[in-house]
Amino acid sequence: MQSSNTTDEARRLLEICNACRYCEGFCAVFPAIELRRSFTNGDLNYLANLCHNCRGCYYACQYAPPHEFAINLPKTLAELRGETYVEYAWPKPFAVFFKKNGTVVSIATALGIAAVFLLTAGLQSPQILKDVHTGPGAFYKVIPEGAMIGVALGTTGFAILAMVIGAIRFWRDTGGGKATGLHALATAARDVLTLRYLGGAGDGCNNRDEQFSQTRRVYHHALFYGFTLCMGSTTVAAIYDHILGWPAPYAFLSVPVLLGTFGGIGMMIGTAGLYWLKLVGDQTPTARKWMGSDYALLMQLFLAAATGLALLVFRSSSAMGALLALHLGIIFSFFAMMPYSKFVHGVYRSAALLRYAHERRNSGQPEVATHS
């Protein structure tokens, strides 16, 4: 069991919160606190991931600094959340990637891009990156089909395995038990897909100051659903290619291109918006230590979407080869780093929401009234 200064601080704060309870109506964290009288390290890790960093409690807190109790729950839970990413990472030696994660992810991205360019130029020929390629199978002329599919399956397969193991470790550490109740699964799925707890109690969360706004939730939705559309695009394209035998590129109005276009635009808006909110937002209730990690993931996702759209626009030109190499380099590094980047917040937060839905149902505590 890990025990750090952050753990001790989180425990101190939660014990005060449990004596106060004024924030009970904000989100899931406070009703979950109230189900306990003391907090194990597993409880703390669970609550840290249940927190969506909406910051409503920070601005409402009568004990926030400069009060001597100095309660800054969003910051402390964000710091602890980062530590849980390290704690549950698999395989263990790779947890080191979470140290200076912003830098690590940025370097990995640069290396991914460089690798694709060097391998293409070296194993194929530098000229291939400059030629115009059109017609079915054009992309495979630049990056051979076997290499593209092999790397894609390898990185995503490993990423999924690593994240599933991480999720299992989280689940066990935070209390174990079965997680199969249909009602709880449905509740958790709704809470994830609607980002219920970035909605505050109807008016959204705090970014710059005491005022509430739905902006962060909207940008996150643009990113999340944009990303989902892009995954859909890739899936449809894979079916076209490998089952129906229609290799890319596809027409502008085809299903994969439409999904990818809207998805890519959504991702660019979402990532740019979230980046901007981080820049202008109040830094006090945030974990500065983990900001680099946030920025790196946003950068990766923004670049993935931007290069994907650029590839679409310039696919008939001589820029296609280089753009494809760039795009795939970013995608490759994104999937390779997925279990060791801020991306894992989605895994643990979903698991925490599932645990919450379960314990809520078992406790008989009434649903918290959020008007989302």
Next chain:
Amino acid sequence: MPGEAPLALNQTPDVLVIGGGNAALCAALTAREAGASVLILEHAPREMRGGNSRHTRNLRLMHEGPTKLLGDSYSEKEYWDDLMRVTKGKTDEKLARTTIRLSSDLMPWMERHGVRFQPSLTGTLDLSRTNAFFLGGGKALLNSYYTTAEKLGVSVRYGAEVQELKRDGNEIREVLVSREGVMETFRPKTVVVASGGFQANIAWLKEIWGDAADNFIIRGTPYAKGRVLKNLLDQGIASVGDPSQFHAVAIDARAPKFDGGIVTRLDCVPFSIVVNQEAQRFYDEGQDMWPKRYAIWGRLVAQCAGQTAYSIFDAKSVNLFMPSVFPAKRADNLPGLAQQLGLDPIQLEATVAQYNSAVAAGSFNPRVLDDCHTDGLVPPKSHWARRIDTPPYYAYPLRPGITFTYLGIRIDEQARALTTDGGAMTNLFAAGEIMSGNILGEGYLAGFGMTLGSVFGRIAGKEAAHHAIK
């Protein structure tokens, strides 16, 4: 800093509001919406703005039928009866009935000004019919009011302590204010004082209570120094309320001197025995349900030597009440516990043994006035009396935590300050704790302070604006 008034601010606002809590903001918002220019002078810095309202969480609302938040009804008669019960008749009926009646209109007004509500908090079932809870508590409510006020063009100066109001006949002509060591003079058309009581002025408390006041803990803001109150009383403004009295509850003795708020409260008394520094019991811990009794324990502990007492219980009772901010002292036996508390171990064991032998059989139920009581013990424990015999043993040290003082300035139905010669000030209005003694001459009713501040804040704001721009 957001909300700071510009330096070139007009120093002659229509309405100058002194104070930065709930009543002040209700007055400022109302006056501004009536067309007046408004300046708020808040003694605290922005981070600590809002006086005791920071620590509140609900207000008590009359309602004739179920509302979207409050079930059933809470009629004027029932509300009035509750008020009479706690004040023992020490109230101005006209002002009290105004407060009660106008409380029924408060919720929509508050929501229009950004306040959000939530269902009554866990552990407050006794208030779920009568009291509406603010989402996020009092500081969240204040944030909403300040945000709305700033949008409406109300100016706010933080760190501004009013030193003197210059009375000339029945008018306030000038207000002297110190801010960052610089004195400024304001010449407002009207003034609303909503600057609270004097409970944070330890020197003043010592004039009444002597050195015992050094052991009092102030539950709320350290900025309630009573300077405005004293200044006005010195200039012939009529007073109301017993100048020596305050409302206090028994709280954790380890609480910060100021601003400890809700988390320092202890609800363990009915499930414990309470002893003084001689390790002797001194009052019936199980006299009545705790919400009806917690206020008398502030006074009881204040009368103990060293203003300190100890609530002692065993493992059976440890989870029967809300957790509080500091962990209980804990030991495997009573002498060990006594040692930690600095009590005589032999006497504590004797007190517990005497109590244990007086406990009669009964069926324990923490939710009702059960039949677990003592026989032949002085003082008795009337309910929830169980033997203290299951280690580990626990104790909380208690001290009086002062919530507010009763002394205030006398007002009329327009919230105008009255004078000792029977007149009324023309441009001086009062709202909130500084005038609560008109209505709450004794005791307290949960959530009533916020009701009173809201109702009279709005009245004062309206009347002040009317007077300023007529």
